Amino acid sequence: xxxxxxxxYCLFPLTMWYAIVVAIRNLLFxxxxxxxxxxxxxxxxxxNLACGGTGKTPHVEYLLxxxxxxxxxxxxxxxxxxxxxxxxxxxxxxxxxxxGDEAAMVAAKFPKVQVAVCKKRVxxxxxxxQHHPDLKLIVLDDVFQHRxxxxxxxxxxxDYRHPFYKDHILPFGDLRESRRSHSRANIIIVTKTPEHLNxxxxxxxxxxxKAQTYQKVFFSYMEYGKLTSLFGNKTxxxxxxxxxxxxxxxxxxxxxxxxxxxxxxxxxxQYNDHHNYREDDIAQIVQKFESxxxxxxxxxxxxxxxxRLRESPNADSLRNLPIYTIEMHVAFHNIGEHTFDxxxxxxxxxxxxxxxxxxxxxxx
Numbered sequence: 001x002x003x004x005x006x007x008x009y010c011l012f013p014l015t016m017w018y019a020i021v022v023a024i025r026n027l028l029f030x031x032x033x034x035x036x037x038x039x040x041x042x043x044x045x046x047x048n049l050a051c052g053g054t055g056k057t058p059h060v061e062y063l064l065x066x067x068x069x070x071x072x073x074x075x076x077x078x079x080x081x082x083x084x085x086x087x088x089x090x091x092x093x094x095x096x097x098x099x100g101d102e103a104a105m106v107a108a109k110f111p112k113v114q115v116a117v118c119k120k121r122v123x124x125x126x127x128x129x130q131h132h133p134d135l136k137l138i139v140l141d142d143v144f145q146h147r148x149x150x151x152x153x154x155x156x157x158x159d160y161r162h163p164f165y166k167d168h169i170l171p172f173g174d175l176r177e178s179r180r181s182h183s184r185a186n187i188i189i190v191t192k193t194p195e196h197l198n199x200x201x202x203x204x205x206x207x208x209x210k211a212q213t214y215q216k217v218f219f220s221y222m223e224y225g226k227l228t229s230l231f232g233n234k235t236x237x238x239x240x241x242x243x244x245x246x247x248x249x250x251x252x253x254x255x256x257x258x259x260x261x262x263x264x265x266x267x268x269x270q271y272n273d274h275h276n277y278r279e280d281d282i283a284q285i286v287q288k289f290e291s292x293x294x295x296x297x298x299x300x301x302x303x304x305x306x307x308r309l310r311e312s313p314n315a316d317s318l319r320n321l322p323i324y325t326i327e328m329h330v331a332f333h334n335i336g337e338h339t340f341d342x343x344x345x346x347x348x349x350x351x352x353x354x355x356x357x358x359x360x361x362x363x364x
Contacts, residue, residue, distance in 0.1 A: 011171040011172060012172050014171055015168070015169050015170065015171055015172040015173075018169060018170055018171070019169045019178065022169070022176070022177045022178065023178065025147075026147070026177065026178075026181065029147045034147070034148070035148065036147060036148060036149065036150045037122045037148060037149055037150065038150045038152075039122075039125045039126075039129075039138075039149070040129075040355060040358065040359070041125070041129060041135060041136070041137070041138060041355060042136060042137045042138070042152045042153075042348055042351040042352050042355055043125070043137075043138045043139075043140055043149075043151040043152045043153070044063060044137070044138075044139050044140065044151060044152065044153045044155065044344075044348070045140045045143040045144060045149070045151035045153065045154045045155060046059055046060050046063070046139065046140065046141055046142070046143070046144075046155045046157065047142050047143050047144025047145065047154075047155070047156060047157070048142075048144060048156060048157045048158065048164075049144070049156065049158065049164045049167075049175050049176060049177060049179070049181060049182065050158070050159065050162060050164060050167060050174045050175055050176070051170070051174045051175075051176060051251075052251040052273050053159055053162065053250075053251030053252040053273070054157040054158060054159045054191050054192075055157060055159070055191040055192055055220075055222070055330065056141055056142055056157060057102045057105070057106070057141065057304065058222070058328055058329070058330045059155070059157060059189065059191070059220070059330055060075060060106065060139055060141050061106060061109065061110075061329075061330070062329070062330040063139050063344065064106070064110050064113050064139060065110075066341060066344060066345070067137060067139075067344070067345070067348060068110060068112055068113050068137075069112075071136040071137045071348065071352065072132070072134050072135050072136050072137070073112075073113050073114075073135070073136070073137045073138070073139065074113060074114040074115070074116060074128050074132065074135050074137070074138045074139070075103070075106055075110075075113055075114070075115050075116070075138070075139045075140075075141065076116050076117070076118065076121060076124045076125060076128060076138055076139070076140050076141070077099075077100065077102060077103045077106075077115075077116075077117050077140075077141040077142065078100070078117060078118075078119055078141070078142055079099050079100035079103050079117025079118070079119075080100050080101075080102070080142075080274055081100055081101070081274045081276065082096070082097060082098060082099055082100040082103075082117060083097045083098070084097070084098045084099075084117075086118070086119075087116065087117070087118040087123060087124055087127045088116065088117050088118070089114065089115070089116045089131070090103070090104075090107040090114070090115040090116070094107045094108040094307065095307075095311070096307035096308050096310075096311050097311060099115065099117050100117060100274075101274060101304055101305070101307050101308050102141065102304060103115050103116075103117050103141075104307040105303050105304055105306065105307055108307075109303075114128065114132055114135070116128055120148075121140060121143055121146050121148070121149045122148055122149050125138060125149070136352050136355075137348060137352070144156060144181075144184070144185075145176055145177065152347075152351045153186050153187070153344075153347050153348075153351070154184055154185045154186050154187075155185065155186070155187045155188075155189060156182055156184075156185035156187070156188045156189070157188075157189050157191050158182075158188065158189070158190055158191065158209075159190075159191055159192055159252065160190050160191060160192045160193040160194075160205075160219075161192065161252070161254070162174070162252075163190070163205070163208070163209075164179055164182060165179055165208050165209060165210070167179070182209070182211075183212055183215075185215060186214070186215060186216070186347075187215065187216050187217075187218065187343070188209060188211060188215055188216070188217045188218070189217075189218045189219070189220055189340075190205055190209075190217065190218070190219045190220070191220050191221075191330075192220075192221065192222060192252075192255055193219050193220065193221045193333070194221065195221050195223075195331075197219055197221075197333055202219060202333070202335075205217075205219075216343060218332055218333070218335075218340045218343075219332065219333040219335075220330050220331065220332050220333070220340075221330075221331055221332075221333070222255060222256075222259075222328055222329070222330065222331075223328070223329045223330075223331045224256075224259050224326055224327065224328055224329075225326070225327030225328070225329060226326075226327055227298075227300065227324035227325070227326055227327075228324060228325055228327070229322075229323070229324055230301070230306055230309060230310065230318065230323045230324060230325055231310070231318070231319050231323075235324075236298065236322070236324055238260070238263045238264060238300075238326075239263060239264075240296055241263075241264045241296050241297065241298050242264065242265065242293070242295035242296045242297060243264065243265045243266070243267070243292045243293050243295060243296075243297040244260055244264050244265065244266045244267070244292075244297065244298055244299070244300050245266070245267050245268070245269065245285070245288055245289045245292060245297075245298075245299045245300070246260055246266050246267070246268045246269070246299075246300050246301070247268075247269045247271075247285055247299055247300070247301045247305065247309075248268070248269075248270055248271065248301065248302055248305060249271040249272060249273060249274060249275030249277070249302075249304070249305050249308065250273055250302055250304055250305070251273040253268075253270060253302075256302070256326070256328075260300065265293075267288065267292060269284065269285060269288055274308075275305075275308070276308055276312070277305075277308055277309055277312035278312065278313060279312075279313045279314045281312070282312055282313070282314045282315065282317050282318065283314070283317070285299065285318070286317055286318070286321070289321060297322070298322040298323065298324055299318075299321060299322065299323040299324070300323075300324050300325075300326050301323065301324075301325055301326075302325065302326065302328065303325050303326075303327070303328065305325075306325045309323075
């Protein structure tokens with residue numbers, strides 16, 4: 001038995017109390033005793049039951065890529081581990097200190113999308129609509145437990161390797177609330193699946209989820225793209241590298257490690273999710289890289305880590321090293337003729353028309 005399992009069993013009484021508190025809170029919302037707000041704009045909430053690691057940000061990016069060219073769109077996030085407070089909008093600097101690493105990354109990649117952060121999501125939406133009255137759509141990152149807000153569409157993510165139906169509530173497990181809470185979702189996405197998923201396994205997972213009749217289940221996987229220099233636009237082909245140091249500050253880097261191992265020899269430095277890189281971390285990265293065998297070698301990190309590495313103390317120590325970020329994109333397994341893209345576009349279109357008619361009605 002692992003040390004974590006032993007520790008989890010010791011904390012089981014706390015799990016019971018936490019579960020009771022969360023259940024009472026959800027019951028109060030379900031009964032209407034705690035207020036929920038449905039904004040006068042189409043909103044898509046992306047969240048999970050577990051504590052991170054399901055791929056929320058790549059799926060938010062997928063939605064922005066799918067929808068922002070046809071609808072004026074914003075993205076609203078908590079801005080985890082940012083050094084600012086209150087409501088903040090991206091000012092073109094894409095600062096991780098101001099926005100948090102994930103929001104800063106999205107702001108840099110989607111210049112047409114208005115990116116904002118706010119702990120109180122209802123207030124954040126009000127501010128966005130006030131500052132940008134032409135908005136038609138807001139994508140909300142990590143909002144499933146923020147029940148004061150009722151999104152137009154609620155998307156729940158669960159990791160293929162760590163599905164919610166095999167997990168338990170904190171601190172015994174990693175779930176923020178009961179497995180039964182999955183019933184609040186309109187769409188459930190099983191993330192980080194193999195690129196080639198056996199139809200029988202897909203059927204078994206769908207059965208284990210126990211989706212309601214109003215819920216649709218989709219399956220996604222990660223595709224990896226080009227390597228781009230952390231400081232500039234230089235690109236590199238991974239097949240030309242003999243040895244790689246993979247530096248990550250994300251929840252579950254195992255899938256990335258497996259991909260890199262299929263291409264080259266790798267060493268790893270793994271930090272906690274949303275890790276803020278200090279001077280000693282940069283020194284450790286440099287030392288670990290210099291210990292790699294001679295030949296074509298490089299450091300590879302994620303786009304999520306890139307902003308924090310650039311803004312870290314002593315970041316200049318990395319400028320003369322071959323350090324690259326790797327593109328990571330979500331792709332979906334299609335089930336017959338029914339695709340995720342079709343489903344989302346249809347729902348968003350219907351909601352935007354409904355919101356327009358509602359505004360006209362209130363103006364009369």
